[in-house]
Amino acid sequence: MTFTRPTFRHPELAPNAAGFHRRDYEGLISTLCAGCGHDSISNAIIQACFELALPPHRIAKMSGIGCSSKSPAYFLGKSHGFNSVHGRMPSIATGANMANRDLIYLGVSGDGDTASIGMGQFIHAVRRNLHMLYIVMNNGCYGLTKGQYSATADKGSKSKKGPANLLESIDLCELAIQLGAGFVGRSFSGDKQQLVPMIKAGLSHGGLAFIDVISPCVTFNNNPESTKSYHWVREHSEATNTFDFVPFRQTITTEYPEEVTETVTLHDNSIIHLHKHPLGPDITDRRQAIDTLEDHKAQEMILTGVLYVNPESLDTHEILNTTARPLNSLTEVDLCPGIGALEEINAGHR
Amino acid sequence: MKPLESVNDFVIRFANVNGSGSASANNLFAKAVFRMGVPVSPKNIFPSNIQGLPTWYEVRVNEHGYLGRRGDVDMVVAVNGQTLRQDYDGLVPGGYFIHDCSKPLPETFQRDDVVVIGIPMTQLCNQTFDNPRMRPLLKNIIYVGALASLLEMELQVLIESLNKQFRKNPKLAAPNIQALNLGYQYAREHFAGACKLSMRRSDRVGEAIIIDGNAATALGALYGGATVVGWYPITPSTSVIEAFGLYAEKFRMEADTGRIKAAIVQAEDELGAIGIVIGASWNGARAFTATSGPGISLMAEFLGLAYFAEIPVVLVNVQRTGPSTGMPTRTQQSDLLACAYASHGDTKQVLLFPCDPRECFEMTADAFDLAERLQSPVIVMSDLDLGMNDHQSPPLHWDAARRYDRGKVLDAAQLEALTTEWGRYLDIDGDGICYRTYPGTHPTKGSYFTRGTSHNEYSGYTEDSAAYVHNMERLQLKWETAKGLVPLPITKIRDPQAQVGAIFYGTTTHSAYEAIGRLHGLGVAINSLRIRSFPFQQEVMDFIAQHELVLVIEQNRDGQLRTLLINEGNLQPEKLLAITSFDGLPVASRFLSRVLDAALQERGLLPPTAASGQGGAQ
Numbered sequence: 001m002t003f004t005r006p007t008f009r010h011p012e013l014a015p016n017a018a019g020f021h022r023r024d025y026e027g028l029i030s031t032l033c034a035g036c037g038h039d040s041i042s043n044a045i046i047q048a049c050f051e052l053a054l055p056p057h058r059i060a061k062m063s064g065i066g067c068s069s070k071s072p073a074y075f076l077g078k079s080h081g082f083n084s085v086h087g088r089m090p091s092i093a094t095g096a097n098m099a100n101r102d103l104i105y106l107g108v109s110g111d112g113d114t115a116s117i118g119m120g121q122f123i124h125a126v127r128r129n130l131h132m133l134y135i136v137m138n139n140g141c142y143g144l145t146k147g148q149y150s151a152t153a154d155k156g157s158k159s160k161k162g163p164a165n166l167l168e169s170i171d172l173c174e175l176a177i178q179l180g181a182g183f184v185g186r187s188f189s190g191d192k193q194q195l196v197p198m199i200k201a202g203l204s205h206g207g208l209a210f211i212d213v214i215s216p217c218v219t220f221n222n223n224p225e226s227t228k229s230y231h232w233v234r235e236h237s238e239a240t241n242t243f244d245f246v247p248f249r250q251t252i253t254t255e256y257p258e259e260v261t262e263t264v265t266l267h268d269n270s271i272i273h274l275h276k277h278p279l280g281p282d283i284t285d286r287r288q289a290i291d292t293l294e295d296h297k298a299q300e301m302i303l304t305g306v307l308y309v310n311p312e313s314l315d316t317h318e319i320l321n322t323t324a325r326p327l328n329s330l331t332e333v334d335l336c337p338g339i340g341a342l343e344e345i346n347a348g349h350r
Numbered sequence: 351m352k353p354l355e356s357v358n359d360f361v362i363r364f365a366n367v368n369g370s371g372s373a374s375a376n377n378l379f380a381k382a383v384f385r386m387g388v389p390v391s392p393k394n395i396f397p398s399n400i401q402g403l404p405t406w407y408e409v410r411v412n413e414h415g416y417l418g419r420r421g422d423v424d425m426v427v428a429v430n431g432q433t434l435r436q437d438y439d440g441l442v443p444g445g446y447f448i449h450d451c452s453k454p455l456p457e458t459f460q461r462d463d464v465v466v467i468g469i470p471m472t473q474l475c476n477q478t479f480d481n482p483r484m485r486p487l488l489k490n491i492i493y494v495g496a497l498a499s500l501l502e503m504e505l506q507v508l509i510e511s512l513n514k515q516f517r518k519n520p521k522l523a524a525p526n527i528q529a530l531n532l533g534y535q536y537a538r539e540h541f542a543g544a545c546k547l548s549m550r551r552s553d554r555v556g557e558a559i560i561i562d563g564n565a566a567t568a569l570g571a572l573y574g575g576a577t578v579v580g581w582y583p584i585t586p587s588t589s590v591i592e593a594f595g596l597y598a599e600k601f602r603m604e605a606d607t608g609r610i611k612a613a614i615v616q617a618e619d620e621l622g623a624i625g626i627v628i629g630a631s632w633n634g635a636r637a638f639t640a641t642s643g644p645g646i647s648l649m650a651e652f653l654g655l656a657y658f659a660e661i662p663v664v665l666v667n668v669q670r671t672g673p674s675t676g677m678p679t680r681t682q683q684s685d686l687l688a689c690a691y692a693s694h695g696d697t698k699q700v701l702l703f704p705c706d707p708r709e710c711f712e713m714t715a716d717a718f719d720l721a722e723r724l725q726s727p728v729i730v731m732s733d734l735d736l737g738m739n740d741h742q743s744p745p746l747h748w749d750a751a752r753r754y755d756r757g758k759v760l761d762a763a764q765l766e767a768l769t770t771e772w773g774r775y776l777d778i779d780g781d782g783i784c785y786r787t788y789p790g791t792h793p794t795k796g797s798y799f800t801r802g803t804s805h806n807e808y809s810g811y812t813e814d815s816a817a818y819v820h821n822m823e824r825l826q827l828k829w830e831t832a833k834g835l836v837p838l839p840i841t842k843i844r845d846p847q848a849q850v851g852a853i854f855y856g857t858t859t860h861s862a863y864e865a866i867g868r869l870h871g872l873g874v875a876i877n878s879l880r881i882r883s884f885p886f887q888q889e890v891m892d893f894i895a896q897h898e899l900v901l902v903i904e905q906n907r908d909g910q911l912r913t914l915l916i917n918e919g920n921l922q923p924e925k926l927l928a929i930t931s932f933d934g935l936p937v938a939s940r941f942l943s944r945v946l947d948a949a950l951q952e953r954g955l956l957p958p959t960a961a962s963g964q965g966g967a968q
Binding site: 342 | 558559609615618619621626629752754791
């Protein structure tokens with residue numbers, strides 16, 4: 001285990017469009033187990049934010065409790081972070097977003113944090129279409145308490161401890177699609193090629209973007225009989241599509257081959273170019289998206305990729321009709337009706 | 351039997367069926383008393399039900415300005431068949447029983463010590479009005495008209511009130527005024543001089559307003575600059591948020607965009623509601639939530655996070671009768687201990703205790719300053735009686751020069767100017783309060799990781815025992831600092847030599863002052879101290895030290911304030927006598943008088959001649 005990070009960086013590493021280097025997006029050294037899938041996801045987040053040239057201090061990292069929720073300490077060290085209580089990240093993120101709609105909100109949670117104790121908070125953040133990227137680092141078990149099954153563990157899956165999980169599993173992506181998330185994807189911590197552009201697209205979506213990342217727990221749930229192990233996922237996953245993400249204002253230099261069958265423009269005018277089979281599902285159709293997930297499940301396959309996109313959904317601020325200005329920037333002049341109004345209110349109660 | 355006689359001093363109870371539109375008629379009556387310049391105190395005693403169950407509305411009319419519930423009923427307007435017997439039997443000797451004589455009273459109603467006044471409300475109504483949907487509502491107005499005659503009220507005040515009420519729909523005013531006159535004329539023709547209770551115009555109301563505590567609380571939040579609200583519906587706190595929403599639409603709408611300068615989020619539960627408040631406050635907005643007992647229990651975990659991570663929270667607790675679901679539409683002051691020490695681990699929360707709508711307004715607005723100054727939760731301890739009933743109150747006051755105290759927050763320029771390393775939990779000023787930053791303030795300085803795990807002065811995770819202890823002791827120092835910031839108690843010394851003192855808070859105040867005032871009239875001086883906040887200041891402990899016996903008067907079974915005082919002040923329990931009322935109704939002054947008399951008599955502190963005078967209006 002490494003306790004210090006070398007400070008040396010190659011002097012000629014290029015900065016991004018905003019003048020930041022990749023190291024400006026890094027965090028503390030991880031204290032998770034060596035080989036933990038979560039660390040790969042942290043790296044993908046760093047890479048995605050770097051490539052999008054987001055100013056680190058304009059991102060707020062939110063999390064709950066658990067191994068996954070520790071990870072925000074290991075990326076974006078120049079951003080404010082909030083490691084809240086178990087299962088409650090969505091409400092904290094909701095409040096933070098209500099206070100300042102101009103920041104970027106990145107929520108990180110786990111399968112225990114989201115699918116069990118925080119289920120209520122998760123589904124209602126989705127319902128209100130909070131403008132945030134919600135990432136679940138999904139390993140099917142509770143790591144910090146030593147390997148109990150979580151609610152996303154597949155029925156019949158076996159962890160290192162032995163007895164199979166006999167309970168039905170919860171598919172967070174299906175729920176998110178059903179409850180109105182405007183961007184839903186599933187990926188694998190071992191597939192950086194897919195995960196980085198997916199995080200970039202998720203960060204560019206104008207409402208709640210949900211990404212479920214299967215992220216094996218190397219200590220408790222990485223045996224071959226576990227459906228959340230590296231081995232199993234590599235053998236049983238199928239990408240619904242491959243895609244390129246083109247952020248708004250970025251010059252398009254690539255020529256797209258002809259099999260590009262679908263182009264989705266996000267709210268900020270970023271574009272997702274999907275490469276998929278011509279007969280593949282329409283990812284802007286909710287019902288097809290859920291059917292496709294279920295079809296793959298029936299074949300014991302894990303479907304990854306962008307599963308559903310609805311760029312037109314209204315986010316919480318639009319639903320509530322709140323001011324375009326950050327609420328935390330308003331002062332007495334904007335907020336206090338003054339003594340004249342109070343006199344009228346008093347008079348109305350006589 | 352001598353009928354009760356009194357001018358401007360009596361209690362009327364309206365016995366109605368819930369959902370029958372009686373509230374508007376009963377309010378009309380109470381407002382008319384107020385508009386005749388006579389202090390009035392209406393109490394709604396209602397069921398957890400939308401339609402059908404019994405509901406009562408008790409109006410105390412009192413020239414002296416005693417605004418607490420008195421107890422006993424001098425006159426009942428009994429228009430609910432379900433409770434006719436109960437209402438009849440509950441009337442004090444000499445009292446007045448007004449009923450709808452369209453249907454005769456059962457033969458078993460044979461009391462000879464009450465005056466029965468029958469008004470054929472249904473008959474009059476059906477003879478006069480054709481619209482079957484309007485009839486039940488107008489029937490209620492008929493009894494108000496009858497009361498106006500029986501009590502010699504100024505009919506014109508009622509007519510003006512109706513015109514004001516229906517100014518947007520004058521067509522409705524006419525039948526209402528007609529119904530009022532019907533009742534008035536009938537009572538005049540058939541019962542002239544039958545009622546010895548009467549009203550006379552007075553000048554005892556002055557500048558006062560009449561408003562419910564929850565509306566005043568909402569206004570406090572509006573004036574205090576709240577912009578983010580997380581909430582979950584629960585009686586009796588819901589109307590705080592509803593009122594805030596209405597005021598926000600009126601006073602917070604951007605003229606050019608039509609958008610609102612507030613975000614009111616109805617959460618999935620109370621966990622979500624307070625999470626939203628914590629997230630918003632962390633991010634630099636003023637945020638609040640309102641709830642009641644069950645919600646407090648759910649919020650307890652998050653209150654610990656806010657205490658330990660030092661995030662402002664404004665929480666309004668409109669207390670109701672517990673435990674569990676208890677009596678959700680009845681009042682109590684029974685969440686003191688649950689709030690004072692809310693959450694696991696060593697936690698203490700700042701509490702404020704308003705006693706009337708004006709204090710609801712002021713303390714709620716102040717709560718935002720306090721929460722941000724202390725970077726800690728502040729709980730405004732209202733209750734159902736205060737929150738949901740109309741109260742006569744001094745007008746709401748706001749200082750035009752007032753600026754919000756946002757507490758210790760560093761902006762980009764201040765971060766830039768720092769010469770030493772900034773630490774989120776580094777106590778520079780020695781008051782236990784550290785400097786915080788909002789997310790997004792500066793590109794490279796001032797970011798930190800907020801956590802509920804133990805942390806060092808630079809907000810880094812630590813399991814170092816010394817660092818943990820240091821942090822907990824600093825939080826204790828902050829608690830000491832809070833004592834200098836929260837509102838002081840109100841002390842009334844009737845006799846510096848008095849052996850007995852009384853301590854109370856919130857809605858117990860009015861009945862307590864009345865009971866103590868009555869004892870003073872009998873030559874027994876009791877000094878009093880009204881607590882307005884927790885932590886307790888030295889003034890509270892000094893007051894207790896100055897008396898041999900301290901009566902702690904409150905509306906819960908276990909004497910929770912007494913427990914809190916004993917614990918915080920390290921006091922001898924024998925010195926503090928619990929005087930409690932916890933039946934779910936606002937504490938009655940006559941009940942208190944009886945209990946105080948008994949307590950004092952037992953200790954030889956009450957002259958034998960001073961027996962408590964009970965009965966009807968005097």
